[in-house]
Amino acid sequence: MPEWILIAIRALGTLMFLFVLTRILGKKQISQLTFFEYVIGITLGDLAGNISTDVEANYFHGVIAILVWVLVPLVLELLTLKSKTLRGWFEGNGRVLIKDGKVLEGNLRKERYTGDELLEQLRTKGVFRVADVEFAMLESSGDLSILLKSENQPLTPKHLGMKLAIEKPTQAVMMDGVIQDEPLAAAGKSRGWLHTELDKLGVAKENVFLGQVNTDGELTVDLFDDKLQVPSPTERPALLACLKKCEADLELYSLTTSNIEAKHMYEACSIQLTQVIQQVHTILRA
Structure with a gap:
């Protein structure tokens, strides 16, 4: 068998093997890695x-080595789920760099952090x-996780009551001109x-890219033809205008009626x- 075919077969087998092992290790292995996971x-x-x-090397010896490097971290991960001490050893602990608005220079030195690096992380x-x-x-x-002072935190609707x-x-509900039935049902439409x-909106289904x-049940679309202008949804502004008209009508009725009870x-x-x-008003105005 030619060497290139053998290499292709070995590479394909290794790829499939690593894929299965990575799924076993979980999503942490492809997200934020600890130092230990990075080395692994x-x-x-x-x-x-x-x-x-390496076609001269024994393929199954390499598979065994990979299994060892996967099974040991997997066992340690299961153990760290039950022990905070082990988590501290293998995953490390966070360190406070700023407390009560003051930079803790001693902790910066322990992490070998300079002032420039701290400012960079803040930026x-x-x-x-x-x-x-x-x-x-x-x-x-x-x-770096930060908590802004109260006066510098963004204003939220809760602050305004x-x-x-x-x-x-x-x-x-639509992608590449095709209706997506499952998301459409999830939206209740x-x-x-x-x-x-x-x-x-005056657009054809085939021209809808997305x-x-x-959450308000309004449909927004992005078209393949970027030159076409799609009107914005008008349901909420129309509802606000209708409420204001009703309010004006009630005031008008109270002024024109001669019946005291009806006026009140x-x-x-x-x-x-x-x-x-x-x-x-804030919700319907948008």
Whole structure:
């Protein structure tokens, strides 16, 4: 058998073998690696390359070596799930670099971190002044987690006392001109509704590159033809305008009626509707 065919077979077998082992190790092996996992990943790659191309070496000896390098970390990972001490040994612990708004220079030296490196890490988080940070910890993965001071944190609806509707995930109901039935059902919509919405927008199904239904049940599309302008959804602004019209009508009825009871009823309903409009104005205005 020619050597190139043998190498191709060995490489294909090793690739499939590593794929299975990586799935067994879990997603951590392909996300944020600890130092131990980083070393394992490099070693496995080197072993896989050697047994794939070294046709004179015993293939199964290489497989055994890979198994050892996989099974030992797997056993250790199962043990660390039950022991915090072992987790500290193998995965490391985070270290506080900024506390109560003050940089802990001693901890910086322990991590061999310079002031420039700290500022660089802060800038990657969108923070350009150390004085804005209340707390910062260098995680075992090497990532820097920060907590801004209260006055520097972003304003949220909770700070304003606003209650918003529960945000549901946006569903991609069309892709490459093809209707995706499962996301469409998850959005609580039907094909008939989708065709109606496309007719309202004046676009053909085949011209839709991506169609999404947001948490408010509105359809937004991106077309293959970028020159075509797609109108924005108008359901929410139209609903807000309708509520305001009802409010104005109630005020008008209260002014024009001569019946005292009816006047008070219209005024009370107008006040209630005004309160409702104030609560939903931010949501419907978008």
